[in-house]
Amino acid sequence: MSQENKGVWVFSDLPALAFELLGKGRTLADQLATQLTAVSINANSDGREHVQHGADRVFLISDPALSTFQVDGYTDALTALVNEHKPDVLLIGATRNGLELAPRLAERLKTGCVTETTRLELDAEKKFVLMDRVTYGGNLVETHISRSRPQIATIAKGLFSPIPADPSRKGEIVKVEPQIKPSTTRILENKPKTAKGVKLGDASIIVSFGRGVRKKEDLAVIEEFAQTVGGAVGCSRPIAEDLHWLPEEQYIGLSGQKVNPKVYFACGISGQIQHLTGIRGSRIIVAINNDPKAPIFEFSDYCVVGDLYQVIPALSNAVKELSKSQ
Amino acid sequence: MVNIVVLVKQVYQSADLRVDRSTKTLVTQGVARVISETDKNAIEEAVRIKEKHGGKITAISMGPPEAKEALREALAMGADEACLLTDPLFEGSDAHATANVLAAAITKIVDFDLVLCGNYSEDLFAFQVGPRLAEICNLPQITYATKITLEGSKVVAERDLENERQVVESKLPCLISVTREINEPRLPTLMAIMGASKKPTNTWTAADLSLDKEEVGFNGALVEVLRSTVSVGDRKRIMLLGEVAEIAPKLVKALLQEGALKGS
Numbered sequence: 001m002s003q004e005n006k007g008v009w010v011f012s013d014l015p016a017l018a019f020e021l022l023g024k025g026r027t028l029a030d031q032l033a034t035q036l037t038a039v040s041i042n043a044n045s046d047g048r049e050h051v052q053h054g055a056d057r058v059f060l061i062s063d064p065a066l067s068t069f070q071v072d073g074y075t076d077a078l079t080a081l082v083n084e085h086k087p088d089v090l091l092i093g094a095t096r097n098g099l100e101l102a103p104r105l106a107e108r109l110k111t112g113c114v115t116e117t118t119r120l121e122l123d124a125e126k127k128f129v130l131m132d133r134v135t136y137g138g139n140l141v142e143t144h145i146s147r148s149r150p151q152i153a154t155i156a157k158g159l160f161s162p163i164p165a166d167p168s169r170k171g172e173i174v175k176v177e178p179q180i181k182p183s184t185t186r187i188l189e190n191k192p193k194t195a196k197g198v199k200l201g202d203a204s205i206i207v208s209f210g211r212g213v214r215k216k217e218d219l220a221v222i223e224e225f226a227q228t229v230g231g232a233v234g235c236s237r238p239i240a241e242d243l244h245w246l247p248e249e250q251y252i253g254l255s256g257q258k259v260n261p262k263v264y265f266a267c268g269i270s271g272q273i274q275h276l277t278g279i280r281g282s283r284i285i286v287a288i289n290n291d292p293k294a295p296i297f298e299f300s301d302y303c304v305v306g307d308l309y310q311v312i313p314a315l316s317n318a319v320k321e322l323s324k325s326q
Numbered sequence: 327m328v329n330i331v332v333l334v335k336q337v338y339q340s341a342d343l344r345v346d347r348s349t350k351t352l353v354t355q356g357v358a359r360v361i362s363e364t365d366k367n368a369i370e371e372a373v374r375i376k377e378k379h380g381g382k383i384t385a386i387s388m389g390p391p392e393a394k395e396a397l398r399e400a401l402a403m404g405a406d407e408a409c410l411l412t413d414p415l416f417e418g419s420d421a422h423a424t425a426n427v428l429a430a431a432i433t434k435i436v437d438f439d440l441v442l443c444g445n446y447s448e449d450l451f452a453f454q455v456g457p458r459l460a461e462i463c464n465l466p467q468i469t470y471a472t473k474i475t476l477e478g479s480k481v482v483a484e485r486d487l488e489n490e491r492q493v494v495e496s497k498l499p500c501l502i503s504v505t506r507e508i509n510e511p512r513l514p515t516l517m518a519i520m521g522a523s524k525k526p527t528n529t530w531t532a533a534d535l536s537l538d539k540e541e542v543g544f545n546g547a548l549v550e551v552l553r554s555t556v557s558v559g560d561r562k563r564i565m566l567l568g569e570v571a572e573i574a575p576k577l578v579k580a581l582l583q584e585g586a587l588k589g590s
Contacts, residue, residue, distance in 0.1 A: 071457070071467060071469075072466070075461075095488060096469070096470060096486075096487050096488055097487070099453045099469075100453070100457055100467065100469040100470075101457075102454075103421060103452075103453065103454035103455075103456075103457040103458045103461075104457040104458065104460065104461045104467065106422075106454075106458070106548075107422065107425065107457065107458040107461035107462060108461055110422075110548070111548060112420070112422070112547075112548035112549035113421070113454065113548075113549070114549060115451075115452050115453055115454060116451060116452070116453075130552065133452075134557060135449060135450050135451070135554075136338070136340070136343055136352055136449055136450075138557060139343050139344070139345050139352050139556065139557055140352055140554050140555070140556060140557060141554070141555050141556075141557045142551050142553070142554045143551070143552045143553045143554070143555075144549050144550065144551055144552065145549070145550050145552055146548060146549055146550075147547070147548055147549070147550060148548050184466035184496060184497065184500075185466050185468060185494045185495065185496040185500075186494065186495045186496075187492060187493070187494050188482065188493040188494060188495055189492070189493040190490045190491075190492050190493075191490055191491040191492075191493070192489060192490050193489055193490055193491060205586075205587070229587060241506070248507065254451060255446065255451075255506070262585070262586045263581060263586035263587065272341055273340065273341070273343070274340070274341070283586065284581065284584060284586050285561060286577065286581070297563065297565075298561075298563070299561055300561055300563060301561045301562040301563070301564060302562070302564050302566060302577055302580065302581075303563060303564065303565050303566065304566050304573055304577065305565070305566075305567070306570055306573070310570045311570055311573070311574065314570045314571060314573075314574035315574045315577065315578060317574065318574040318575040318577070318578040319578050319587065321575070322575065322578050322579060322582060323582075323587070
């Protein structure tokens with residue numbers, strides 16, 4: 001292993017996630033007694049926010065050819081910077097763009113990459129970042145190390161908190177112009193998705209349902225409760241993919257939305273691992289299911305064994321009553 | 327005429343995997359091995375493209391000898407030929423070592439136009455092999471594809487991103503990873519299943535692919551799994567029992583106390 005690699009770097013095409021990565025990156029950089037660097041590509045940013053959120057140095061790239069994310073251009077740009085400065089650790093935000101960038105970049109750099117990490121810690125000798133990720137449908141937690149440098153990890157939104165912005169923080173902002181080749185793919189069109197209701201990723205309360213809801217008309221029960229608590233409505237995969245009761249954007253799970261609300265109500269959801277992985281980030285999980293053996297109960301904070309058709313309206317009433325008296 | 331390579335991974339049926347809490351192990355005994363879900367969509371898409379444009383489909387799988395079953399299913403769905411990449415030397419491969427093996431195999435299949443694969447594998451969800459393979463083979467990559475249209479020597483694909491649907495164009499050859507949304511994989515007919523056993527299946531080892539033992543398996547891996555622990559929930563698991571009329575206010579009070587319903 002090369003001893004010359006130094007520094008913790010972060011990159012995300014989503015600015016809010018870049019700040020979260022800076023939060024974790026700051027901790028790692030301090031433990032390693034090294035610098036924290038953010039790479040910002042065409043983010044309509046002068047880099048000062050990155051410094052305020054913990055970066056010691058910001059590489060600012062503003063190249064019209066990188067105005068829209070394309071994997072080959074971003075790979076070229078990051079490869080050039082990494083080869084020049086040789087960081088030890090590179091954290092990449094696990095947006096869909098980030099997830100297709102990280103392995104391509106890692107392969108070009110011939111280095112290891114661990115995607116969708118859930119925990120990052122240094123080993124006792126501070127030689128490696130121990131990177132945990134969940135596999136086999138949430139059943140196993142594997143701890144990985146990268147044998148090569150930089151050690152690349154992708155991190156999903158909501159896992160780490162940003163350091164509050166400190167306007168007095170000082171850092172170096174460096175404009176760079178890495179060489180990039182023309183992209184091999186051409187974007188013909190970007191069609192914005194029509195967002196219906198609250199975005200699940202931002203919701204602080206989510207009322208979610210599964211096959212325990214027997215027919216589409218009964219959705220009213222869920223919606224009424226969601227309205228009462230001011231929450232967004234989500235569902236399990238079969239509801240969106242097989243029954244099409246809600247759009248695909250509303251299903252929560254490993255292959256769907258990953259959420260991190262303050263409270264997550266799982267109504268009539270059995271708790272397939274696919275689903276559980278998507279709700280891992282919730283602070284409190286409340287499960288309502290009439291099957292006492294439903295796996296969801298193993299992964300919940302409050303477990304109500306009962307018929308959701310009775311429990312949900314009762315909860316609605318209780319919320320109305322109790323929030324009145326508060 | 328389009329020459330398509332489809333990558334197929336055999337995985338345990340994820341819905342049937344359980345953790346044995348007493349032995350703290352993953353129970354795989356008796357769990358069926360199936361084609362990873364989005365790989366099935368990739369096979370289906372390959373068959374649909376072939377039905378429209380003509381050509382040939384080669385299904386490739388790296389795995390243990392049992393992965394032949396997955397390839398047989400791919401052949402039944404409509405692939406013309408299969409390659410099983412199997413060798414004890416491949417054991418312990420990470421995404422990089424796997425991509426090395428697949429790259430060697432597809433390079434052996436000359437003149438391919440399109441490499442199709444699933445967007446993720448159902449067991450690891452690492453999203454890595456496609457992009458790594460594209461990089462090794464110097465191919466353009468299109469990920470999260472929900473629609474593929476061939477137009478002469480070009481391909482146009484629709485991609486599913488967080489906030490938008492993006493339409494992109496690429497020259498061939500190119501690698502495309504597909505989502506579950508792209509199609510509904512067919513169930514092969516009995517005739518097709520019987521026909522599958524007559525289609526050619528090659529078995530290639532590291533030696534057949536001129537791969538050195540340092541490039542593949544545990545030795546070739548860039549990432550090492552230090553340990554693997556069974557995931558057990560760390561939730562409070564408070565059971566609320568009794569009459570609904572009593573439980574409901576109790577639960578709501580608890581949530582209010584935790585500050586979880588405030589700000590609503």
